[in-house]
Amino acid sequence: MKPIAVFTLLMASAAFAAAQESAPAAPPATPAVDDVLARFVQAVGGRAALEKLTTTTQKGTFEVPDFGASGPCEVDAKSGDKTLTTIEISGYGTVRRGYDGSAGWSDDPQGGLRDLAGDELADMRRSAAWNSPLRMKDLYPGLAVKGSDKVKGRDAWVLEGAINDMKHRLYFDAGTGLLVRADQEVKTPDGKGTAVTYLEDYKPVDGVQEAFTITFSSPQLNWNMKLAEIKHNDPIDDAKFAKPAGDASKPAEAAPKPADTPAKQ
DSSP: OOHHHHHHHHHHHHHHHHHHHHSOOOOOOOOOHHHHHHHHHHHHTOHHHHHTOOEEEEEEEEEEGGGTEEEEEEEEEETTTEEEEEEEETTTEEEEEEEOSSOEEEEETTTEEEEOOHHHHHHHHHHTOTTGGGOHHHHSTTOEEEEEEEETTEEEEEEEEEETTEEEEEEEETTTOOEEEEEEEEEETTEEEEEEEEEEEEEEETTEEEEEEEEEEOSSOEEEEEEEEEEESOOOOGGGGSOOSSOOOOOOTTOOOOOSOOOOO
């Protein structure tokens, strides 16, 4: 090969290499819904690990920053879609919300003991769903991938579904595969609003990744839950989730009303 031809070839190769280095990286291919959900199941520990669980008990602290209120909390859950959240709020009293697998109820010093119905009952039923990572398509009908977004600086794939014309958006971390945010349209006196839940500080418990920090914000109320311990498979009597008998405590005057208390995710 003549020298001029070699020189031309080398220059062309260098230009090609420089172009490759300066070109932006190709965006990742958008995954299918099933791919995102399958990765989520694997990220939390896999189907086999989830199916070994029969009960969960979570204990920690519940805070309502807007009211400067806080107190200990406990969330008990059991297979069969049973859940009970108990919160002791300083200066207010005890708040309890339960679901026994078919009926939901709430008991607090201001609202008293009452049955849940309508949207409240539907939300409770969905939040009580046992092994929810294995049931996402049933819990959120019509899920579709809506592209990607940032959640606290990290890339996340967004899945969207609708329940009774109310949109639900689920954000799955593109790196870990874990569910890190959930948005839900809610009804307010001014029309539709959005409630946002962040799930953070995942840690393994018995081979299953659990979120130890949960932050909730809505047009009506903001709260956060910081868990200190999570135990699996301790025996829990079904009676614990049943609606209590008798009258609820009397309303507390001039006390803030905590609403939208959490249940098992």
